[in-house]
Amino acid sequence: MKGAKRLAVLSIAVVFTATSCGTQAGDNKGNQASPPLIRIVANSLGMSFPEGMDAGHNPYLAYIEQNTGVQVNVTLPPLNGYDEKLNVIMTSGDPPDLLNTSSPSWFINFVNQKALTPLNGYIEKYGANLKAKIPQAAWDNVTVDGNIYAIPSLSEVKGTEIMYARKDWLDKLGLKPPRTIEEYTAVMKAFAEQDPDGNGKKDTYGLSILERLGRTSPFLGAFGVQMNAWYERDGKLVYAGIMPEMKEALRYLNSLYEQDVLDPEFPLNKIDVLGDKIASGRVGLYSAAWSDTRTHIAANRKQDANAEWIPLDFPVGPGGHHGVYSTSTVRSYNVVPLKSANAAAVVRFLDFIAGPGQMSLKLGFENEVWKRVNGKLSISFDEHIKHGYRGIYGALADTVDPEMTRDRLDGLGQQYRLYDNLQRIDGNLMQNRFNGPPTPAMGKHQVKLSKLQEETFTRIIAGMSPITEFDAFVKKWKDAGGDEITGEVNEWWRETAKQAKP
Structure with missing residues (x-):
């Protein structure tokens, strides 16, 4: 393997400097009706869409839109250089209404620049599910000088x-x-x-x-x-x-x-x-x-x-x-640029994902991806994989429900030891x-x-x-x-x- 070693060593510099650009965007939906339109930038999580669907046209996004009264235009930047792309978008002069990042330094950098909307009042009025399901420790992670500058998405697992x-x-x-x-x-x-x-x-x-x-x-x-x-x-x-x-x-x-x-x-x-x-x-x-x-x-x-x-x-x-x-409490940050006029609609959108919409976005649609058999979750693996893109939306406002987590992991097949794996990890965490x-x-x-x-x-x-x-x-x-x-x-x-x- 000496040749492979030399090749890898010579390629390290390339790895450090390589970047890519381009976006995958949803369609530009018209705003002809009364529902507000929000533009969001999200992480694709490496997911792909079934034939005939994309980030702006699929049943899960339609499900969210129908239940919130909010129309959503989705952009999915490439994973490579994701935060750099967010920087470009934020400084474009016409930023979207919501950007999602997993980088704490990216988040605090734009807090420092006073470029983000304080969300306290909007959460109080439109975020009942967010308030109920997100613990104080997570809110503390997104609060600076008393102002909440992001809606956190939680880490479902501790390690x-x-x-x-x-x-x-x-x-x-x-x-x-x-x-x-x-x-x-x-x-x-x-x-x-x-x-x-x-x-x-x-x-x-x-x-x-x-x-x-x-x-x-x-x-x-x-x-x-x-x-x-x-x-x-x-x-x-x-x-x-x-x-x-x-x-x-x-x-x-x-x-x-x-x-x-x-x-x-x-x-x-x-x-x-x-x-x-x-x-x-x-x-x-x-x-x-x-x-x-x-x-x-x-x-x-x-x-x-x-x-x-x-x-x-x-x-x-x-x-x-x-x-x-050990993973941090906050998995990712949802921020609203100061120039956005749609903070209320963004909070309504995320509140539904964290609340009534979470089960369908986490498990898939009942009787299509899963069903109950003798009280246990039975998952159709082909449909589970086919509908995997739903996680793009669910991950924006993930919350933790231990019972649902165990139910879902056992439903995916106890032979995979998924829940056992998490238990073994939980017993060996080194706390930051x-x-x-x-x-x-x-x-x-x-x-x-x-x-x-x-x-x-x-x-x-x-x-x-x-x-x-x-x-x-x-x-x-x-x-x-x-x-x-x-x-x-x-x-x-x-x-x-x-x-x-x-």
Whole structure:
């Protein structure tokens, strides 16, 4: 795999600078009738539409429009460069009525610019379901100086990553499921070198991860850190990306790369690429998303009847640490530009999605996608997949209903262990101690700091920069706004502590 490694290393710079443009837009609906028309910009989530439908013409959007009295024009920018496209749209002079972003720094940047509409009064008048279903912690995340500048969509799950491995490969090589980081290393090395698929070729990886260091959470957790988190040290919050523990985690991942254990193409691995490697049998151990058992892993089992996948304990590092990152309460932010005159209609639109419309947008239409059989949810998989695009709209104002979550996951097939996967993750979460609204300095500096971190960490793992580059990164991070962010985060930390005292 040396050739692949050289190709991946040469391509890293391309990955960092590549961008794309263009939009996928719904039709321009006329506003000839009395219902208000709102223009929204949403995340496509990578979904496609059935033949004859698009973002502006489909039964789920029609369902929302009929029940709210609001007409909706939808634009779905490309996923690559999504927030950059939102920047262009916001500064166009004629912004839409609603934009959805998952980036806290994007959100706070436009709060800083005083470009967003305060929504307090509109929520009070038109947002009864939003008020009832969104917890105060989420509202706190979108409130600045007493003004609510976004309607939050909630994270349905508390964490996403879980270790999975092929038991048939373990059995063939006489290996037990790993627990410690040393045992993990031995298993991954064997998977890379000992032909676990028996085809006589060295074409399997010990471990594969995603671009931008995706799917590394359990390995970082073994060293006591997670990406983009803040931890308490000596009474203050410290950014995990500059902690010595992160340096040790990068050193470990680099050692896997140097031993040809880590997939050398990782800087180029988008999710579909990694999924293909799993489905085709080139990967036998990786940090899966909790839902992968019914996607990539299921695809592999379909191709190879002998493939048997099992969940693993999270790797335990030299200091006894283990765990995975916890998701933030807020999944995404729905903002209304100050220039919009349709804030009331936007809130009505989102209130329906969070309230009466949520079941149909989450599960699909009853008797078409699902039905009740002996009290249990029975889902038509073909229709479930065909109607998957409904999530584009439902995700705009997602709320959490644990009973519906379990019902839905069991209905998708208990053999996929979806609910069990979430329970296993929930028991191993590493909590980010900063859960306040993004700070002003984050709006100014977070994008460039995230890019600096991503590039530096990738180069270190791929052997393009020595591990000592981490120390230079720490200084750059601090000087380029990190110290300013740290000051604001700790100011929030002190105020939170004061309020918690009786």
